[in-house]
Amino acid sequence: MSKANVIAVGTYPAWDQDAMREGYELTEVATPDDILDLTQEIRTGLRALALIGHKPLTGAHMDALPNLEIIANYGVGYDAIDDAAASARGIKVTNTPDVLNDDVADTALAMMLALTRQIPQGHAHIQTGAWQSGQRFPLNRQFSGGVAGIMGLGRIGREIADRLVAFKMDIHYHSRAPKPDAPSNWVYHATPESLAAAVDWLVVALVGGAQTENYVSRAVIQAMPEESILVNISRGSTVDEDALLTALETGAIRGAALDVFRNEPNVDPRFLKLDNVILQPHQGSGSVETRKIMSALQRANIDAQLAGEPLVTPVN
Ligand code: 8YV
Numbered sequence: 001m002s003k004a005n006v007i008a009v010g011t012y013p014a015w016d017q018d019a020m021r022e023g024y025e026l027t028e029v030a031t032p033d034d035i036l037d038l039t040q041e042i043r044t045g046l047r048a049l050a051l052i053g054h055k056p057l058t059g060a061h062m063d064a065l066p067n068l069e070i071i072a073n074y075g076v077g078y079d080a081i082d083d084a085a086a087s088a089r090g091i092k093v094t095n096t097p098d099v100l101n102d103d104v105a106d107t108a109l110a111m112m113l114a115l116t117r118q119i120p121q122g123h124a125h126i127q128t129g130a131w132q133s134g135q136r137f138p139l140n141r142q143f144s145g146g147v148a149g150i151m152g153l154g155r156i157g158r159e160i161a162d163r164l165v166a167f168k169m170d171i172h173y174h175s176r177a178p179k180p181d182a183p184s185n186w187v188y189h190a191t192p193e194s195l196a197a198a199v200d201w202l203v204v205a206l207v208g209g210a211q212t213e214n215y216v217s218r219a220v221i222q223a224m225p226e227e228s229i230l231v232n233i234s235r236g237s238t239v240d241e242d243a244l245l246t247a248l249e250t251g252a253i254r255g256a257a258l259d260v261f262r263n264e265p266n267v268d269p270r271f272l273k274l275d276n277v278i279l280q281p282h283q284g285s286g287s288v289e290t291r292k293i294m295s296a297l298q299r300a301n302i303d304a305q306l307a308g309e310p311l312v313t314p315v316n
Contacts, residue, residue: 004306005045007065009035010052010074016295020050023299032057035064048072048302051081054264054282059085070305072298075285076100076156077235078315079208087316094301094313096294098155100285105159107284108203108233109167111257115229115278116143144168149199151192151216152234153179157205160233161186164201172198192216196223201231208235218243221253229255233284236262245270248277259284 006024008017009032020026027042029035032055035043046065051057052074059082062068070092071081078095086093114120118140124130125137148164150157150173161171172187173179174195182188189195192215196202202224206212216230216239224230230253232239241262247253255276261267264282271279285294300312 004047005042006048006050006302007035007046008050008052009057010055012050012052012074012295013291015292019295019299023303024048031055032061035061038064048305050074050298050302054080057081059089062086062089062091070094070302070311072301072305074294074298077208079235079237083316092305092311092314093316094298094311095315096297097313099293099297100290101155101159103287103290104156104233104284105163107259107280108160108205108231108257109163111233111259111278111280112201112229112231113143115255115257116141120278146170146200147172147198148201148203149173149189149195151195151202151204152206152212153182154205154207156233157203158182160203160205169201192220193223196220196228197225200225200228202228204230204232204234204238206234206238208237212238214238214240216240216244221247224253226252227254229253229257231257233259236260236264241268248274251276 003025006020007027007029008020009029011030027038027046043064044066047067047069049065049068049071051071057071057080062085068091071086073081073093073095076095076097078093081093083093122137131137144167146169148169148171150161150171153161153173153175165171172189172195174189174192178188189198204216206215218240221240221243230244244256245268248256257278259280260282267279271277285291297312304311
């Protein structure tokens with residue numbers, strides 16, 4: 001049987017390239033816009049699109065692929081894909097939920113611990129010879145205890161909250177509605193401002209996309225107590241970044257732990273001048289183990305579509 005024509009958009013690890021080259025008649029491009037430069041013959045033959053990365057995939061890109069049946073996203077967040085445009089064209093969209101929950105939650109905890117206990121600075125203190133030459137490492141701040149507020153108690157938010165319980169934190173959260181399966185001693189807040197005002201940690205675990213654009217608004221950031229810290233492992237678009245930067249620069253809040261930014265990877269240079277932040281290059285799901293499972297799920301969705309079988313993790 002001949003292989004189906006599939007396009008891989010974005011930069012994939014070698015093991016994914018190998019698997020896709022083996023399984024499909026593969027066209028590879030770096031960005032969605034590169035689709036528009038392909039010949040009409042190639043574009044017309046393509047039945048499935050495997051997307052990695054966060055560059056927007058729009059209706060105009062879909063229009064260039066008249067026989068496209070499926071867009072399989074490598075990631076749980078599919079805000080880069082215009083899913084309404086896909087649905088309008090009868091194109092299926094899939095994502096990779098659940099398999100990355102542990103990694104993303106671990107990354108949130110790692111950043112929180114690193115920020116309060118000054119782990120990168122401690123490492124530098126030895127690497128630069130400061131400790132060996134008799135300089136004391138400054139005292140830092142306790143991590144365990146206090147109040148954690150989870151903004152968006154979905155699958156990843158829940159994993160973070162469960163971990164923070166082990167660190168003796170009280171859990172507060174804000175979601176569209178109270179979660180029936182949340183422990184009864186977790187405190188629900190009906191508004192993001194109310195949550196922000198009540199916590200030591202504001203952990204953003206919202207989905208991305210238009211509905212959460214600037215959800216952590218200037219008003220939410222201004223509601224945060226002076227000693228509190230903002231953590232974001234979701235999408236840069238969920239936070240008013242200028243308001244956050246101002247709060248960090250003026251000491252209106254204690255700090256921020258960020259794995260995601262607006263305009264990634266072009267991080268606002270104002271962040272680089274701050275010493276009350278820990279910044280990570282959107283690596284929340286970035287372990288070898290999890291990325292292999294994510295890409296296998298991406299291909300399982302493509303394979304199901306090509307075989308006329310039900311999709312594993314559809315979103316539209
Ligand atoms: C990315 C992510 O998919 O799952 C998500 O929503 O943001 C990440 O896991 C990954 O960085 C590949 O771009």
